[in-house]
Amino acid sequence: MQAVIGLLVMMLGASYGLETHCDSRQDGAQCFGPLGGTVVLKLIDKALETERYQFFKSSTKTTLILHVINNKIVHNGIKSRSSFNPSDGTFRVNNLSRTDSDEYPFEIRENSVIIETRALQLTIQAPVSSARLASECLSQGEKRVSCSSGGGDSPQYSWTLDRRSLTDTELLSINTETNSITLRQHVSGAVACSVRNNVSKVSEEEEISNCGFIFINCTSNGTQISKWVFAANNTLCVEPTTTSPTTTIPDPSTAAHHSLLVCGVRAAVVVFALIGIAIYFAWKNKNYKKAEGSAYRPEREHQDESVVMVEM
Template sequence: MCDATQDAACYGALGGPVYLQLMRNTRGHKLSLYYNSAHVFKFKRTKSVFYEEFNTTSVLQRWQFVPDNGTMIINPAERRDAGTYRVQITESTGRGVKHTVQLTIEAPVSSVDLSISSSANGERSVRCSSTGDSPQYSWSLDGRPLGEADADLSSDNQTILLRGDVTGQLTCSVRNHVSSTHTTRLMDLCSGGISPVFISVWLAEIIILTSLLVGGYYLYIRNRTSHTPDQDVELTLTSTSRRRTPEEVQMQ
């Protein structure tokens, strides 16, 4: 229900009913409704009279004024129903009241979809799209609003660049003046990207393994060097204590 008893901006869903409350009490009052410069209808006592182009079957099937609560019902609403309406009321005391209503008809948002692409550094570009008029987008991660630490947002909030190490339930919510909807997707790390945390752990493991290998090799070389002189002594002793041949004895 749109309160059209004063100057107002009202919104209606395309294909759905629109309720414009033009006045709260019709008893003893006269009411006229204008669309742009055209006279739509006049109400006096208990009778409503539609004029000219509005006094057709196609319009009367969709338009209805309810005197009990002073409400104009348009069902189903069409694009051509949008525009500026002027309300003129003559009260039982003779006092005149005028106000303007701006009616906008919007197609409801629906069919929300997320498209995801991954970069080499693990960042993910996520685009939210939907049908409907004038959609407005917002994002949340695990039930909380998406922050700058999680992603970079485009100017229209339709596309985000998700950080490489961010995971969780990502929700895109879409709304306009007549409807709202959302979709949720579980975001994992990109298969083609590597998390900075993983890289740090991987490098640490390489450094530790390299240190162990270098230390082991150093101990091996030191132990081998410490045993080499004993072998040389044994060989020397063996060579000096060998038995002399008969030829060497005769020469003496």
């Protein structure tokens, strides 16, 4: 029978190797075990030789699971898949199945007198095997992210953005029925979905970006416009081409050639200007000398005549 149960558990995709621990030293303890895995129950601190322990299944105590006398196991109803450690008072049960979910009374006797009685509730859950994320852009630029899990009993979902909790300015809404959230238009980053129950936890992370929307805030024809629009199709708050001439970015090689040409022209103008100035001053100096010569020559002739007259 146990082999058949184990085969069914494997077919259902339960994860073997999972292990949970439960402290059942208080009456009414709620314990959980993974389907196909192991649960370790803390029954007592340490088994004493002066005491006798009995562990039953069901509130009516119809099935005796464990009987310990003087630190020795005298009866174990599930010996093939369980063990009791008297040194630390733990009872380990492996290969858990759905039928293990039940109430388990526990009694401590001393000299055939019950000195303590309590019970624990054990619930077997199928562990969550995986988490999957899917995202889509909505008409107004919001992004919906959905999370689904592979198997698992009573899964619970939680969300983070860049490994922190989402804020009201980032989270637009959350839908617990579809396990999805809707993020506002500006949100981007690593969104993670964690799926857990009492025996397991898995998570999945996905990098998301905004949906190509931009927020515009302007006045057009006397009307104030403040809204999110798709950037590629935006015609709002855009100045007309007649009032906003297009700025052409020149080619770097053309700009460099133009700069060299301008510099060359300027240099030529300077050279020609200098040459012109030099010619002007040369011409002026020549005329000045000519005028000077014509001014002093009569005086010299007069002087020469004076000398001749003196000599005579």
